[in-house]
Amino acid sequence: MAVDLDALSVSNIFPPMMVAAKDVAAGAWDDIKTTLKIEFKAVAKRIKEIGKAFENNEINQKTAKMLMKMVRNNVISAIALVTNQVLVAVEKIVNAAMKIIRDVVNTAIGFPLI
Numbered sequence: 446m447a448v449d450l451d452a453l454s455v456s457n458i459f460p461p462m463m464v465a466a467k468d469v470a471a472g473a474w475d476d477i478k479t480t481l482k483i484e485f486k487a488v489a490k491r492i493k494e495i496g497k498a499f500e501n502n503e504i505n506q507k508t509a510k511m512l513m514k515m516v517r518n519n520v521i522s523a524i525a526l527v528t529n530q531v532l533v534a535v536e537k538i539v540n541a542a543m544k545i546i547r548d549v550v551n552t553a554i555g556f557p558l559i
Contacts, residue, residue, distance in 0.1 A: 448500035450493060452553035458489040462542035469541040473534065480527045484520045485542060491516045492546075496554050506556050513558050517543065 451457070462485045467474050470481075495512050498504045504512070517539060525535045547559045 446500065446555045448496045448555060449553035450496055450500070452549050453489075453493040453496045455486060455489040455493070457549065458492060458546050459486055461545045462489070465541040465545040466538045469538045470534075477524065477535075477538075480524055481538070484523055488516055488520050488542075492550055492558075495558065496550075499554060506558075509554070509556075509558055 463478075463481065466481050466485070467478070470477060492513070495504070495509050495516075499506070499509045521536055521539050524539070543559050550559050551557045
């Protein structure tokens with residue numbers, strides 16, 4: 446299956462994630478924006494790697510979805526640990542960021558990954 450790897454570029458995925466996170470983070474933004482920047486760039490890179498692996502038939506949809514869940518859980522844990530934020534607040538931030546890129550990622554990869 447052809448995956449639109451250009452659509453999965455960091456420059457395409459990262460900025461809308463940061464915008465969505467800032468909207469949800471509100472007053473906590475100043476405390477977590479640097480951590481989010483680092484972590485969300487890593488998430489964007491990992492999403493592209495999942496797309497590449499799927500396109501190259503190295504993984505199937507089930508494995509891609511499992512890897513995406515792992516990426517999501519890892520970023521939530523990292524942000525919560527570094528920032529000492531409440532897990533629920535961090536999860537809302539990550540969910541908002543993922544939601545904003547969901548259509549681009551799912552369209553690019555050809556199945557609902559996020």
